[in-house]
Amino acid sequence: MLIMKMPVLSWQGLFSERLPSMRLIAGLLLLALAVPALAQDSGGMSLPLLTASNRGGTSYSVPIQTLLFFTALSFLPAVLLMMTGFTRIVIVLSLLRQALGTQSAPPNQVIIGLSLFLTFFVMGPTFDRVYAEAYQPYTRNALTFEQAVDRAEVPVREFMSKQTRQSDLALFVRLSKLDAATTAENAPMRVLIPAFVTSELKTAFQFGFLIFIPFLVIDMVVASVLMSLGMMMLSPVLVALPFKLMLFVLADGWNLLIGSLAASFAT
Template sequence: MIRLALLLFLLPSLAHAQDLGQMAEGLGQNSVMLLVMLNALSLAPGLAIMVTCFPFIVIVLSILRQSLGLQQSPPNLLIVSLAMFLTWFIMDPVLREAWEIAGLPLSQGSIGFDEAFRRGIVPFRAFMEARTNPGTLQSMAEIAPAGAADAESLSVLIPSFMLSEIQRAFEIGFLLALPFLIIDLVVAAVLMSMGMMMVPPVVVSLPFKLAFFVVVDGWTMIAGALVRSYS
C-alpha cells in the first residue's frame, strides 16, 4: 500500500517533468529557428540590393565625387541614401509586380513562402536578364561548378548581372571623369607656364570644376541620365 501511494504521488511529478522536458526541447528548437531567421533578415537587404540597380548607381556617384576632387563631400551616407532612393524610383514597377504576384498572396495566406519566392523572383529575373551582358553570362556559365552551369540559374545570373553593372558603371564613370581631367590638365599647364610649380593644381582647379558642375546642373543631369538608362 505504501509503495502504491508513493507511485500515485510521483506520477503527477513525472508527468510534469516530462512536460517540462518537452517544453524545453520546443523552446530550444524555436530559439535555433529564431536565430536562423534573424541571420537571414540581416543578410536580406544586402542580397536584395544585389538584384537591383543600386551597385551601378552608387559606383557612378562615387566616381563622380572622386573626379570632382572632393574626398568627403558629399559624405558616403548621402551618396548611399541618394543611390537607394534612385534605386527605389527605378525599381518601382518591378517591386509593384513582385508584390502583386507574390507578396500579396503570401500575406493573405493563399500561397507558401517557397511559392512566393518562385513567383517574386520572376520580375527581378526579367530585369537582370535585360541588363546582363550576354558574353559575361556565357563566361560565368562556362566556369560555373557542375550542376549550376545553366545560364538561367540564379547562381549564374546574379553574378553575371553584377559584373555587367560594374563594367557599365566604370564605362560611364570614365566619361564623367574626362571633363574634370581636362580642367586639371589646363590648370596644371597654366601654372607651369606662370612658373608657379609649387602650387598644387588640384587646389586651383577645384573651384573651376565645382563652378562647371553647378552651371550645367550636374546632379540633376546625371540623376536623370541614370534613370533614363533603365527605361
C-alpha cells in the same frame, strides 16, 4: 492571435534542390512579419527545437525558425544590394566625387542615402510586382510559401536579365559547366547574380570614364597654365576645384547625371 500562418520548413525541404540556399534567403524575407507574431503568441513558453510535421518527417520549431531568420539577416545587405541597381548608382556617385576632387563632399552618408532612394525609384516597378503577385496572395493564404517564393523570383529575374550582358552570363555559364544554350531566363540564380553584378560594374565604370573626361581637361589646362607662369608651389588641384564646381553647376550636372543613371536601367 496570429497575423499569418507560419510556413514549416522541413529538414528534407531545406537541403533539397527544391529549396536551394538563394530561395531560402528569399523565403525568409517573406517571414519577416510572421516571426514576431509567432514569437509573441508563444507567450514565453518553452518550445521544443524540433516538432513533427504534418507531412511526416522532422520540421523546425518556432525558435529554430526565428534563429534561421535572424541569421539570414546578415546576408540581406548582400542579397538586396547585389540584386538591385544600387551597385551601379553608388559607384558612379563615388567616381563623380573623385573626379570633382572634393575629399568629403558630398559625404558618404549623402552618397549612400541618395543611392538607396534612387535604387528604390528604379526598382519600384519590380518591388510593386513582387508585392502584388507574391506577398499579397501569400498573406491571403491564396499561395503556399514555395509558390510565393517562385512568384517573387520572376520579377527580380526579369530585371537582372535585362541588365546582364550576354558575354558576362556566358562566362559564368562556362565556369559552372552548364549547357552553353543556357539563357538568363533559365539560368540558376547562382549564375545570374554574379553575371548581373559584373555587368553592373562594367556599366558603372563606363559612366565614370565619361564623367572624368571634362574634369581631366580642366586639370590639364590649369596645370599647364600654372607651369607656364612658374607657379610650381601652387597646387593645380586646388586651383582647378572652383572651375570644376562652376562647370558642373552651370551644366546642371546633378540633373544630367541622375537622369542618365535612372534612364540607363532597361525596363
